[in-house]
Amino acid sequence: MPPLARFAGTAALLLATTSASASLPPPPSAVDLAQQGQDPAWTITEGLTTEIGPRMAGTEAEAAARRWAVARLQDMGFANVREEGFDMPVWVRGTEEAWLTGPFHAQKLAIAALGNSASTGSEGIEGDIAYFASFDALAAAPDHRVKGKIVFIDHKMQPTQDGSGYGYYGRGRFTGPNVAAKKGAIAIVIRSIGTDAHRNPHAGVTNFEPGVKPIPAGAISNPDADQLVRQWQRAQQMRAKETPLGYVAEALRMKLVLTPQNLGTRKSGNVVAEVPGSDPNASPVIVACHLDSWDLGTGAIDDAAGCGIVTAAAYHVKSAGQPRRTIRILWAGAEEVGVFGGKAYFDAHGTEKHAVALESDFGADRVWRIDFKLPDSAKALSDRLAAAVMPFGVVRGRQPANGGADIGALVQAGVPAIDLAQDGTRYFDLHHTPDDTLDKVDPAQLRQNAVVWSAVLAILANSEDSELP
């Protein structure tokens, strides 16, 4: 059988056990696990989260995950399996406590420090809350509304299928702390960038401009933010009775203890593996995910599943016969805290030719759209790809592909890209929270990912030199 025909058989077999389901699955039973044992996307996702769990960039857990990855990729028969190390600055969380301390009975909040947050010291700090409905409201505020206070940014994220709200709502986390610090805030607390209603804060990195002194910065869960807002509204009403002309939001007080630390420069690394192509002159196809995770959950949807998906696709293509182009698998390190792995890959390999780059880093729910950013020479190729994924419920998008964080530098440098866009409707319920655990992965939707990726990768890895660079 020619490779593609053999692959089609594999895909049909996989699909036979696939059924779409948008609801949260029950945790897999032992029987489920055994039945899913043959599927590499599941095996990798289950194994990495169970045997390693949280794997914060630059820590011993991430190093253990690299060793695990090398062993697993070698076991699966990939070639040139290797770690490619790099150095990076490491930040780790410490004690994390927050209370609303007045004017009502003191109440504890569920909080997580943002990556790169400064420490309050072990004694903590206490201050008045300056409320802002959004990042834009904070950005527009005069300094005196902020100076000496603990800034709070409200603005509840709403879910979208394509995840397009992340950039908009996310500004409160990405740059809110920097803006608050420049205006003289003593700390900042944001409503989590998340769409759920559980007492689990959403972690994530923030960045301060050079020259701006970092301040303590944390995210509280949505129910805690709701509570803060109710208390703030009440406090305003109480003050309004005393001073009917004054807009006084300072009556609500918060105590904050956050003791994260910068550990200095530590080792991290990427793990790379290959399916060697039959044509040594053909440029490789690169498929990426990231190996590190935030530390609160076990990094199941972010991004063990992504590594499972891209690796399963490469495995299925390899099993169907040697492709013409080399497939290079990149399990990037240290994505969450600043895409250090993606940058290190580009520094090492950016001058090499790459035919096309794809990344899976948006959970484990089904692929619903395919987007392209390809040279004109690939028009017929993109039609073949769209036709190949159509039977699996995937529509053809009308916007250019975006790529992904770890292949971002490659795409920026002109490498073609394809997005297999996943359904993100519930992604930000779980993103960067303690709830990012294996039970949130729907095995049926994970299999759909593996099948769609396999179909796409089989075509790409056998594409012509006249189609891709």
Add this chain to the structure above:
Amino acid sequence: MPPLARFAGTAALLLATTSASASLPPPPSAVDLAQQGQDPAWTITEGLTTEIGPRMAGTEAEAAARRWAVARLQDMGFANVREEGFDMPVWVRGTEEAWLTGPFHAQKLAIAALGNSASTGSEGIEGDIAYFASFDALAAAPDHRVKGKIVFIDHKMQPTQDGSGYGYYGRGRFTGPNVAAKKGAIAIVIRSIGTDAHRNPHAGVTNFEPGVKPIPAGAISNPDADQLVRQWQRAQQMRAKETPLGYVAEALRMKLVLTPQNLGTRKSGNVVAEVPGSDPNASPVIVACHLDSWDLGTGAIDDAAGCGIVTAAAYHVKSAGQPRRTIRILWAGAEEVGVFGGKAYFDAHGTEKHAVALESDFGADRVWRIDFKLPDSAKALSDRLAAAVMPFGVVRGRQPANGGADIGALVQAGVPAIDLAQDGTRYFDLHHTPDDTLDKVDPAQLRQNAVVWSAVLAILANSEDSELP
């Protein structure tokens, strides 16, 4: 207008804004809050959870909640509003940490100590896990399978509409620690008695028999229990390879740090308020809820909502005109840790006549069934009640009413009881977790409760002496 006719008008008005919804509501916006401001069930639930929050029995927070309750009940125009104090033993949690320490990479678990758990000391303890699929499996096990080990009880709770699984699954928490202690376990960890899939453990009390030395006892969240089970299965497989004949479950290790304390005897109390009846010789109707809560959440569904519901019903009946019988409202203290408030009420008032007792302590979702435990003289009365609640989607049950924890001693002593059974399908997603917060209360379903309770209470408070004792 006669009182009942006036009440019917009130009920119709309330119902006009009621619509059934079984799905989780979005958090109430400020606009919602303003619109719901008139409904006492909401006002009480929102106010108690916002201004006081967690209110563990015997703590200053519970005392603050009593002061809040007295002020609120007086504001609402109730008579004879008072605290009735009692003493109780107080247990409070300390540090709570657990790790799976081997044979895989160490992973932290989300754990909460069970009420009355012993302390591990600040250094913690580490031991092999002895796995049991259920409480029954633990109870049947020979001592040598348990001695010197950390017992784990699996057995995932499944939701039921009437909550009937609580007694069955709950044995793992209620008496599992006592059984494990008697068999020589050094500690016990159970899968939370809960139906959700979030990283929030379910707290709750356990009890050791006199003469049994308490051991450290905790509950881990369902995703953490899933993780433990996966690691345990792997560990077994690994050992099985070495010793193919041996059933060796001990390879999985756990470290546990739980430092709860017994604070000795402290003050708690009930809050009682009345709607005085027009007939001083008629025995009162008692409606109960509990004011204390577990400490991880803000006690919204357990049981601020119950206090809101029974008090709203009494308020609506009072507003419609003076009833014949006195309505006595009991906001019991210290229910969660041993029903100390209910027992104190019975010690103080058990010899007084009570016409009938009702309690609301099963969340804030809609009433779906009415059950009776009434004397034969109340046959016509029960028919009137069933007819009154029928328009609100409530069916007539065929089992005797159960009562409720805080009125349990009264019912045991022969006081008639009626249950307005709430839909508990999602109750054990939230029960005793950090997630028991106001956003989980569906305002529409809460209003249905207030309406149904008002209809029932109006009839009961105007019932004849020939019908109820």
